[in-house]
Amino acid sequence: MSTAVAEKAALREGAFGHAKGLSCRECGHQVGLGPFYACPECFGPLEIAYDFPQVTRAEIEAGPRNIWRYKALLPVPSDIEQSPNTEPGFTRLLEARNLARELGLAKLWVKDDSTNPTNSFKDRVVACALSAARELHATVFACPSTGNLANAVAAAGARAGIKTVVFIPSNLEKPKQVNSAVFTEQLVAVNGTYDDVNKLASEIAGEEDGWAFVNVNVRPYYAEGSKTLGYEIAEQLGWRLPDQIVIPVASGSQLTKVDKAFQELVKLGLVEDKPYKVYGAQATGCSPVSTAWKNDAPAIRPVKPDTIAKSLAIGNPADGIYVLDICKRSGGAVEDITDEQVREGIVLLARTEGIFTETAGGTTVGVLKKLVETGQLDPELETVVINTGHGLKTLDAVADSVGPAATIEPTYAAFTQTGLAQTGRAEA
């Protein structure tokens, strides 16, 4: 959306809650609240600066069972619940005893964001972006996406009654295409990688009036939605921080925002300050951040992605450099695994905990396993992993790895020949 739109239409009082402006993460340059995302001085990322009020645990706990229980900490108006949205968040935090035993961990939790309205964590960020689009009087709600975001934008736009246009790489998994197209008539498949789609979106955002691209020109508002993952994990642990957390890395935004959430909770006195380690997970076929980590490089060298973990296939990650900073500061690491290990991670989580995750979650679980095996992660400390999306979206990834143990005629004799009858007896 051009600057002209924001100037033409005045912002209402409290449109962005307790947000007081935008601040460049690199140089600190200040910009007023509006559809701006890159620092006019250095191109660095603009972030929301707040003037937080006193917030208590009781106030949060009295809120709705969705992300708006944290609305005082987000760039949204105080009447946010009154406007139609998908009401995402407050997803389950499951103790993963079987997976912990399998990996030799003392205590492990899975934050399962596959149960959001469109089955990924993207509903959180999109809800915040939708609020910004509404307050900035945008007429089109749009995004470049690796799939999950397209699903979330298309659905949220439908519910809010705002026109949506979503752009995806044309080679995306079929279920993710259908999951967007069902909500919008304007799904645009682009011949190219996600990074090509992203470039196109940035160009459109610079030219077309009234377009709110959730992860381009309203990205500062959008990205804040990922903080709610951090808030929820702390609240669901009984208002305390975990010892360590493993988070998948695509652009790196989610990891940086979960860290920001933990820091804010400490500053607001809602949790006790304590050390925690942050780990990033990538697939080897798109591992620019992990590569930079292992080489101790000062910058991220972009790559051309080639991995089944398409929702993590961002070759030029906008927040990659901050992932390096956070993992270094906290004593964590960034690690990557092969596509075969991604598949194994999906099946491992499914077979041990009954959670069907998509390739990004397979990456996270697989990296957790590798971190334990390589001694980079302390198995005695309490660990959280984030499952960012549902496995039904990436069925193809494991379609050839799992299937019927036997195909038989409907007779008892045929069944006994499979040897499966022994299964129950052995356990009896």
Next chain:
Amino acid sequence: MTVSVRVPTILRTYTSGESEVSAAGTTLAEVLDDLDASYSGIKGRILDDNGELRRFVNVYVGNDDVRFLDNLETPTPDGTQISVIPAVAGG
């Protein structure tokens, strides 16, 4: 060698609001020099103090990110489309 340069919103204060301008040069470095001659100061926004591309700027020659090509030495044949785009998008 005349090329067309797409200017991001935040640099249009230098180009009197123009989103697309012409420049000359056989490499990206030369194009940026020529651009700076026409729009004084614009090069300093795209390059850092060491003369390298700023961390949060992506420059494309045609459809390709110059970090995959020869960075500032990337050739810019006549008629090439160059795009300067903030890098902090996506995800």
